[in-house]
Amino acid sequence: MRNHCFKHIFLEEKLYQYIYREQQYNFIEKLVEKIEVFYLNSLKRGKSYSNIIRSVQGKNIYKIRYSPSERLPFKIYENDDLELCLILGNIQNHEEGIKLHQREYKFTESQELIENDLTNTEDIFLSPYEYEFSYIGRIWSQEEEQRLQQNVKAELLRVLNKAQQSFLEQSGPILLRGTAGSGKTTVSIYRLLKSSTINKIYVTYTSGLKEYAKQIFNSLTVGLELNPIEFITVEELLLSIIAGSHSFTPSQKMTFEIFKSLSFIEKAVQQHKIEPYIIWEEIRGVLKQCSKNGSIPFWQKINNNKLYISKIFSKFH
Known part of the structure; x- marks a missing residue:
């Protein structure tokens, strides 16, 4: 297994998905070898350009022949650690390949x-x-x-x-x-x-x-x-945590369908003119903010609540 002069080699996502779908892994290795020869001979030593690689718009951006009718843009650059990197862009058809000479190809990058x-x-x-x-x-x-x-x-x-x-x-x-x-x-x-x-x-x-x-x-x-x-x-x-210590079964799980059919929830919905889903989400939100250690107890959260659940649960306090 030979070592390339490129420390890092990247593939844009669409190119990778195409290669993954078509199982053309060996073809990438061949492309990298041709680009490496181009870099060492044409750029480093000033020899003539490769007949399958052309410079296009943009600093250190080139295109290589992927097939008779397709071109692939690539960029050679040094990262912040001064390591030589190669990124291969997405496959371009013949018309798109010609446009690479007119406008710079934008490699996907954001942070x-x-x-x-x-x-x-x-x-x-x-x-x-x-x-x-x-x-x-x-x-x-x-x-x-x-x-x-x-x-x-x-x-x-x-x-x-x-x-x-x-x-x-x-x-x-x-x-x-x-x-x-x-x-x-x-x-x-x-x-x-x-x-x-x-x-x-x-x-x-x-x-x-x-x-x-x-x-x-x-x-x-x-x-x-x-x-x-x-x-x-x-x-x-x-x-898994309560297994063995409690006889809890999946059939006892409180779902929204069961929750909204509870008599006191139906009564609260009629009295306060609100949707049961609002009460459901409000209770779930309060529960997420509570824990046994280092947090506000559940009932204190209930009492501090400005909406409906403090009224709904007051008789159970």
Whole structure:
């Protein structure tokens, strides 16, 4: 297995998905070898350009022939540690390849670090920073290519920006904020990969999220030797904790359908002219803020509440 002059090689997401779908892993290795020859001969030694590589708009940006009718933009650059890096862009058709000479190809890259205001919060577990994420693609190497070829379900690691790396390096509880699909689950899973010598557990709310997280983790670690990690929902975790000491069964679980049919809830809905879902969410919100140690007791939260549940539960106090 030969060493490339590039310390890091990245693939943009659409390119990776195409390669993953078409199983064209060997083709990337061939492309990297051609780009390396181009860099060492044409750029470092001043020899003539390759007949399959052309410079395009943008600093250190070029295109290489991917097929007779397709071109692939790439960029050679040094990172903050002065390491030589190569990033391969998304495949362009013939017309798009011509436009690369007219306007600069934009490689996907974004990072944002948001500082939290902790002055007015009771939650001592908040981190002073929150991170919003986006990716520039996947990390490629010859070793990873072999892992993909040997394991159909394997996937390449994603590229993390500086804010994301900072999140991974922090210890203790972290508050992570992001919109749906922004990668919170994916980036959280990367924290599980930091150490393979300690036991870990991944807890989430729904079975769907549990299976999704498990699938991502397995795809990134297939073929690697790591301690097994348990993926579990909050409900499954709680049931496992009380198992043997309480005769609680799934049929006793309080669902919204059961909750809204309770006589005193129906009465409260009529009396206060509100939807049962508002009461349901309000109670759940209060419960989330309460704990046995170091937090405001449940009934104090109930009494401090300005909406409806203090009135509803007053007869049970």
